[in-house]
Amino acid sequence: MSRFRILSIDGGGIKGVFPAAFLASIEETLGGAPVAGYFDLVAGTSTGGIIALALGLGLRASEILNFYERYGPTIFPQKSSWSWLGTARYHVEPLRHALDKTFGLKRLGDSGLRLLIPSFNATTGRIHIYKTAHHPRLQMDFKVPAVEVALATSAAPVFFPPHRSRQDVTLIDGGIWANNPVGLAVTEAISMLGRSGTELDVLSIGCTSRPPDFTQTGSGLGFWALRALDAAMEGQSFAALGTAQHLAGHENVFRFNPIVLPGRFTLDKVRRIGELKAFGYSEARESLRRLTPRFFSTPADQFTALWS
Numbered sequence: 001m002s003r004f005r006i007l008s009i010d011g012g013g014i015k016g017v018f019p020a021a022f023l024a025s026i027e028e029t030l031g032g033a034p035v036a037g038y039f040d041l042v043a044g045t046s047t048g049g050i051i052a053l054a055l056g057l058g059l060r061a062s063e064i065l066n067f068y069e070r071y072g073p074t075i076f077p078q079k080s081s082w083s084w085l086g087t088a089r090y091h092v093e094p095l096r097h098a099l100d101k102t103f104g105l106k107r108l109g110d111s112g113l114r115l116l117i118p119s120f121n122a123t124t125g126r127i128h129i130y131k132t133a134h135h136p137r138l139q140m141d142f143k144v145p146a147v148e149v150a151l152a153t154s155a156a157p158v159f160f161p162p163h164r165s166r167q168d169v170t171l172i173d174g175g176i177w178a179n180n181p182v183g184l185a186v187t188e189a190i191s192m193l194g195r196s197g198t199e200l201d202v203l204s205i206g207c208t209s210r211p212p213d214f215t216q217t218g219s220g221l222g223f224w225a226l227r228a229l230d231a232a233m234e235g236q237s238f239a240a241l242g243t244a245q246h247l248a249g250h251e252n253v254f255r256f257n258p259i260v261l262p263g264r265f266t267l268d269k270v271r272r273i274g275e276l277k278a279f280g281y282s283e284a285r286e287s288l289r290r291l292t293p294r295f296f297s298t299p300a301d302q303f304t305a306l307w308s
Contacts, residue, residue: 004195005203005295007039007055008182008244010237010257011046011175012207013156013267014076014276017068019205020051021280022256023061026288030296035061036113037299039203041134041193043116043185045174047207049153050099053146056111056132057103069273071098076268088161090268092151095160099147108132108149109142109308116188118174118181119152122162127177128152128169129184133307135192142307159267179233180206182253183243190247200248201294204241206257208265208279254291256283 009019027035036042036055044052054064074094108115114134121128130149133142141149148163152171155163163171178184182204189195245253258279265272 002301003201004040004189004193004199005038005201005300006182006185006189007042007052008180008185008202008204009042009044009048009051010181010204010206011048011154011156011173011179013047013159014068014072014270014273015207015265015267016047016051017065017072017273017276018207018258018280018283019048020061020065020068021277022205022284023051023280024065025281025284026291026296027061029288033299034058035296038296039113040300040303041114041116041185041189043118043181043188044153045118045179045181046154046156048181048205049117049174050150052113052115052117053108053111053150054102056113056115057106057146058112059102065277067098067102071095072270072273074098076270078270089159092155092160092163095154096147096151099150103146103150106146107142108144108146109305110146111305112303114193114303116181116185117149117153118178118184119149119155119171120174120176122170122172123168127174128171129174131188132303133305134303136306137192139307142305156267175233178236178240180204180237180240182255183240186244186247186253197247198249198252200252202244202248202253203291203295204244204253204255204257206237206255208260208276209257210262210264211259254287254294256287258283 023035042052051064111132115132117130119128130141131138151163153174156173190197
C-alpha cells in the first residue's frame with residue numbers, strides 16, 4: 001500500500017499568503033501540475049480552510065495567492081468599523097463577495113480531495129468539523145456550499161461577526177480550538193481512513209509565528225487580556241504538532257512556520273503581503289529538495305467520494 005500524504009494549513013488571516021506562496025512556489029517546479037494532486041487528505045483552519053477548499057475545488061496554488069493579493073485589501077481595509085462596543089472590526093460582505101466570486105455555487109462535496117475543516121458551533125458550544133464524504137458516517141456536510149464552510153471556519157472573533165448557517169446555527173472560527181489542525185488530520189487518517197501512523201507523510205504549514213514571551217508573570221485581567229489568547233494558541237499548536245509526531249513519527253512530520261519579529265505580520269496587515277510572498281518563496285526554495293521525495297515524486301490516488 002502506498003504512503004498516505006497529508007497537507008495541513010494553519011489559520012492566520014491575511015498571513016495565509018505565506019502558505020499560498022509556499023505551495024505556489026513548489027507548484028511552479030512541478031511543471032504546472034496542481035500541487036493538490038499530490039495529497040490524500042488536506043486539513044485547514046480559518047484562512048487555511050479557505051486554502052484547503054480552494055485546492056479541493058480545483059484551484060492552483062498560484063490562483064489562491066492571487067485571491068489574497070486581489071481581495072485582501074478589500075477584506076481588511078485600512079480603515080475599519082472596529083470599536084470596543086461590541087462590533088466586529090471588519091464587515092463580512094467583502095469576504096463573502098470574494099468567496100462567491102471564487103467558489104460560486106460549488107459545494108463541499110464538489111471537492112476532488114478529502115477535506116477536513118474545523119469550525120466551532122456557538123449555538124451548542126461544541127466543535128464542528130466539516131468533512132467531505134470520505135467515510136460512510138459522513139452523510140451531511142458534502143451538501144453544504146463551499147462559501148458557507150469558508151465563512152464558518154474564518155469567522156474570527158473580534159475581526160468578523162459570527163456566521164449563521166442556513167439552519168440558523170451560529171458558527172465561529174475553528175482557530176479558537178484548532179488553529180493548527182495537523183493533529184486532527186493525522187487522527188482522521190488513522191481512525192476514519194484506516195491508515196497506520198507509520199504510513200503517513202505529513203506536511204504542516206503555519207502562517208509565520210512570533211516568538212512567544214511568557215517570561216513575565218502576573219495574575220490580573222490587565223496582564224492576561226493581551227496574553228491569554230497567545231498562550232492558548234501557542235499551546236494548541238504545540239499540542240497538535242506533538243500529537244501528529246507521536247502518532248506518525250517525528251521523522252514523518254514536516255513543519256514550516258518561520259518565526260518573525262513581533263508585530264511584523266498580523267492577521268490583517270495587508271501592506272505586508274509582498275513580504276509574506278517572499279517568505280513563502282524563500283522557505284519553499286530551502287525545503288524543496290527534502291520535500292520532493294516524500295510528497296512530490298508521484299501523484300496521489302484519485303479520491304472518489306462515497307456520496308455526491
